[in-house]
Amino acid sequence: MDDGQIVSLYFARSEKALAETDAKYGAYCRAVAAAILPDRRDAEEAVSDGYMAAWGSIPPHRPENLGTYLAKLTRRAALKRWRARDAQKRGGGQTEAALEELAEVLPGGTDPARAVEDRALTESLDRFLASLPDTERRVFLRRYWYLDSIGAICQRCGFSQSKVKSMLARTRQKLLTHLKKEGYL
Numbered sequence: 001m002d003d004g005q006i007v008s009l010y011f012a013r014s015e016k017a018l019a020e021t022d023a024k025y026g027a028y029c030r031a032v033a034a035a036i037l038p039d040r041r042d043a044e045e046a047v048s049d050g051y052m053a054a055w056g057s058i059p060p061h062r063p064e065n066l067g068t069y070l071a072k073l074t075r076r077a078a079l080k081r082w083r084a085r086d087a088q089k090r091g092g093g094q095t096e097a098a099l100e101e102l103a104e105v106l107p108g109g110t111d112p113a114r115a116v117e118d119r120a121l122t123e124s125l126d127r128f129l130a131s132l133p134d135t136e137r138r139v140f141l142r143r144y145w146y147l148d149s150i151g152a153i154c155q156r157c158g159f160s161q162s163k164v165k166s167m168l169a170r171t172r173q174k175l176l177t178h179l180k181k182e183g184y185l
Contacts, residue, residue, distance in 0.1 A: 017055070024067075029071060035148060045077075054069070057073075101144075
């Protein structure tokens with residue numbers, strides 16, 4: 001079933017929308033949640049929370065890209081669950097470490113998960129990401145959107161740890177410069 005048909009099911013308030021959503025995007029949403037919540041049960045709950053958020057927001061919202069929209073809702077739900085737990089007990093603090101790295105360049109020490117929700121900042125971040133070379137953008141997103149560990153990024157991209165760490169440091173510096181130029185800092 002294509003995205004338009006699934007969204008139409010949401011508008012019709014058909015419970016089949018949730019089944020079709022899970023059939024098409026379940027694995028993707030579970031991967032997004034699992035990157036933040038290593039406990040499988042917590043990740044499943046975050047996926048369910050994401051689906052419920054979709055149910056509550058469609059209608060009136062009609063997402064242009066259903067997969068991205070579901071990933072955003074699932075990620076938000078997973079981060080909410082993660083914040084409610086002790087980060088050091090869950091994944092060795094990997095999520096906390098990635099968010100702290102990003103917090104160093106976001107305006108006013110703002111909590112990264114909340115700051116990214118701000119629409120104007122989101123648009124600025126989109127412009128910044130579009131300006132990056134493809135490899136640099138993928139590494140940055142793996143770390144700060146999917147919250148992958150440095151080791152996982154190395155494995156996925158075939159880079160050494162020092163290369164990934166230096167690439168991320170340079171990209172954070174570019175982001176800092178971009179945010180200053182755009183008046184956020």
